[in-house]
Amino acid sequence: MLSQIDIETLLGLIGPAVAIGVAVIVIAAISLGMYMKQRSKLLLYFFLTWLSFGAFIILDAVSTSMDLVLLFRITYSVFATCIIVFWFAFIDNVMHEQIGIKKMIVAFSGGTILGSIVWLFDWQLVVDPVTQIPKFYVFPANPFIDTVFFQMINIFFTFIGIGYIYWAFISFNKSPPALKKKTRILFVLGIILLVGLAVQFYPGDPLLVQVLLLLQSVIIVVVILGTILIIKSESRIAHLLPYTVYKLIITSKNGPKYYTKSWADSGIEDDMLAGLMSAIGTVVKNTLQKIKTGAISEIKMYKGVMLTEMRYLPVNIVLVASRASSALKNSLEAFGEEFMKVFYNDLYDKDGFAKEVLDGMTTFTKEKMEPLIEKHFHNVPTFLAGGAAEIPGVPASPGPTQ
Known part of the structure; x- marks a missing residue:
């Protein structure tokens, strides 16, 4: 041609x-x-x-x-x-x-x-x-x-x-x-x-x-x-479509809530969830660690799942979502690692033993938590009027502007 x-x-x-x-x-x-x-x-x-x-x-x-x-x-x-x-x-x-x-x-x-x-x-x-x-x-x-x-x-x-x-x-x-x-x-x-x-x-x-x-x-x-x-x-x-993330909640190993971040209405009361997490922290977590289930464990609920970080004894770190996702598990694992680095001195004593945080409101402040959450969950869309960050003793406040 x-x-x-x-x-x-x-x-x-x-x-x-x-x-x-x-x-x-x-x-x-x-x-x-x-x-x-x-x-x-x-x-x-x-x-x-x-x-x-x-x-x-x-x-x-x-x-x-x-x-x-x-x-x-x-x-x-x-x-x-x-x-x-x-x-x-x-x-x-x-x-x-x-x-x-x-x-x-x-x-x-x-x-x-x-x-x-x-x-x-x-x-x-x-x-x-x-x-x-x-x-x-x-x-x-x-x-x-x-x-x-x-x-x-x-x-x-x-x-x-x-x-x-x-x-x-x-x-x-x-x-x-x-x-x-x-x-x-x-x-x-x-x-x-x-x-x-x-x-x-x-x-x-x-x-x-x-x-x-x-x-x-x-x-x-x-x-x-x-x-x-x-x-x-x-x-x-x-x-937007693969899953809906409802909330991230962090409590002490004995149940008291340290911090909650909500992206969508889950219909689950925080106190009830904190109590369930306390059971996870005292019984289920130890069992799952013994059988080596990995860093993130998936617990199925009636509607959705709880993804919980299994490696850290001082706190329970749980993400509630409509279904499990490899991306969410990876984000939760990375968040847990950085969270423990940032707050290590608040969660462990000088001998390396886990301790209770007496004043969670001043320790886990919004100024410290929100950038950390945004870094690891920046892809999660908010379905609430504001991405609510809840701290014990403080009314829910709007999260970062979408």
Whole structure:
């Protein structure tokens, strides 16, 4: 093909797609930087999705413009499959903090069918008879196979839009007032993406189709840039759906409450919870330590779970949530370690034995506790009018502004 069209024309064909593909990859790199700091799997899947998409756009343009059928096959069998697999992984992770096996089976099955089609049949490049400019690959021997292939691609990318708008709608519907504005923007971006992806089904004038596809690419760039900027500015949006965190409560080993931080209404009285924690501290904790259950133990309740730090005898540190989560367990473990370092001299005597804190109100002050809690639970959204911090003897006060 290079012998039939000049280099300037070739660059004109490839240039826009390369520019858009590079823009998508650069935006994806922002999420990679966020992943390196937060180590959040959903950010990794977001990065891999759009890295694959950017590479797909570039390689598709190059393979078509230069009549590289091998590259065409690799692009559609590998990168198209990666896009849908990683996107399903992102949606599942952000909504459930786990990857659904059924969705993965559907994604891989679709990718296998797509790969079989591009590798088993003899594809030919369609060239404009006047300009000699390459347009797209077809399978002339069987128009049905040709149609199935391109409709599968359309369906693949439509799934991206449907998955996005579903996640955005649920996030907007569930978000507390403090996050409504940004989740509303997320929902609008979902609608724009779905409309943008719908243009690929337009069967009209080829020139208009090319313009619409270019517009579609621009829309995709705008949507993913907007999405990653929203998540970057407010990471709690990405943690609205997997679970609800009700409260963090810290008591002495004998039961008296030292400090409570609430994010949502749990319907559980602190005194009752403190009494239960006292039992954990005196009986259950020792048993669980003996059988080496690990740093964090999960205790199921009627509605939700209690995650309790098991390593420290002077205090009971418990997080009450709607369900267990590896992210919450890691945060609680890290919080417990730093909490013990900050308050070690208040919790142990000079000989290293645990002691009772006589004045918890002046020891575990809001000024000391809130930065510590924010550091380890900054992704937890608040569903109360204010993230209530409760100290024995002091009325509940608003937490940090959301």
